[in-house]
Amino acid sequence: MTDIATLLEVGGPVAALGGGGAAYARAKHPGIYWSTVGLPMSTARLLSSYGSVMEACGLTVAPSRLRVLAVKATTRREVRPVPPRRGIIRPTMTGLRLRLRLAPGQEPADVAASAERLRHAWGVHAVYVTTIKPGVVELRLVGFDVLRKVRMPRKVAADFLKVPVALREDATPFVRDYRTVPHGLTLGATLSGKSMYLRHLVAGLARQPVALVGIDCKRGVELAPFAPRLSALATDPDQAAELLPALIKEMEDRYDLIKVRQGIAPATPDEEVTSDIWGLPEHERPVPVVLLVDEVAELFLVATKKEEERRDEMVTQLIRLAQLGRAAGIYLEVCGQRFGAELGKGATMLRAQLTGRVCHRVNDEASAKMALGDIAPEAVSAACAIAPEQPGLAIAGDTSGGWSRIRTPYLSLADAAKTCHASAHLVPDLPALKPFRPHVPVRLVEPAAPVVKPRPVTD
Missing domain, CATH: 3.40.50.300 (P-loop containing nucleotide triphosphate hydrolases)
Structure with a gap:
């Protein structure tokens, strides 16, 4: 009983301090909060619920006949609809990037129409869909409102004009x-x-x-x-x-x-x-x-x-x-x-x-x-x-x-x-x-003050 009381006395303030720090970071420094807390949580949600979320959003298709036969021959579990094939999750300073290979019969507009549902399911600020090539789309998950405090990317491909x-x-x-x-x-x-x-x-x-x-x-x-x-x-x-x-x-x-x-x-x-x-x-x-x-x-x-x-x-x-x-x-x-x-x-x-x-x-x-x-x-x-x-x-x-x-x-x-x-x-x-050509006034450069103040020479 004494150990439990001690744990509550010490762990309670630490947990409260940690929760308060996370809330402060989320409000004042969303980039730091995303890198330390938001990114791991959203990644875990995405990996654990990907199939069910895709099925709930209507982004799955019926499995092929060969897949059905293979599942029934090897296991007795239920054959579920097939979601789009997921690529590697790439974390960024502001969110996540993820590529999906669409199943036959799907189109990018189907994924774009479900962007709001995906945002709520994975706990991010916004989800944007971009077509990479026929049959492949990229999901850009933004973890926080990047327009609230604008910080331009460090590396921007600048070119002539x-x-x-x-x-x-x-x-x-x-x-x-x-x-x-x-x-x-x-x-x-x-x-x-x-x-x-x-x-x-x-x-x-x-x-x-x-x-x-x-x-x-x-x-x-x-x-x-x-x-x-x-x-x-x-x-x-x-x-x-x-x-x-x-x-x-x-x-x-x-x-x-x-x-x-x-x-x-x-x-x-x-x-x-x-x-x-x-x-x-x-x-x-x-x-x-x-x-x-x-x-x-x-x-x-x-x-x-x-x-x-x-x-x-x-x-x-x-x-x-x-x-x-x-x-x-x-x-x-x-x-x-x-x-x-x-x-x-x-x-x-x-x-x-x-x-x-x-x-x-x-x-x-x-x-x-x-x-x-x-x-x-x-x-x-x-x-x-x-x-x-x-x-x-x-x-x-x-x-x-x-x-x-x-x-x-x-x-x-x-x-x-x-x-x-x-x-x-x-x-x-x-x-x-x-x-x-506009007239540009010439800036007069003032002479620098000497480091050592001169002193007159006396006899």
């Missing part, structure tokens, strides 16, 4: 690939995280040999800190009206270069030139240009008849860049708080050319519909449900109809500007854009 800017809800990085998705539209209200998304884009592109061109009609408050790395910057509609024709001329010169190299007749319209700059030899290939447009609505708003003519001309030039710029190595990244058909003529046509869509929290449903309604209608409600307490959270979609939740990690303006200062030597030489 590819920038990892956010984390998906399935714990994979969201990479902005300009070679695959040449133009993009990013919407978001004030304090929604749109500027943070733009900072990651600029900081990632600043380290690459590309030309960055900015149009920021908010007097440059968003893009001016990155001036050392920008090849051109327009801070109001008047400057934008001068910069866009220079980009159109640069695009036309690149089309002429492609025609000369490939022997295409000079009279051939640019729309019929099917090749691009990537088919040119490396020593003749012009440097890619990424045009960053912040607050695109400012280019559409007019107050007088004269401004309306200027607006129509600028919108037409943006549409031409979006239609023909990809082959010339000119890519658009259009950002704004509000984007709708009521902005004026050409708004809907411009949006149709912007393949990549990222919608942060917006103030009205119409903006969410303008960004996602034509490619993924079910994503509109998800975008409207983003809370103000979750800055950086967004819905990313493309014209294939797929969409996912992403969240951008925090990056201070000072760190992004520091990256641009450090990579200022990568600014390419583009004569057409030299008149628009």
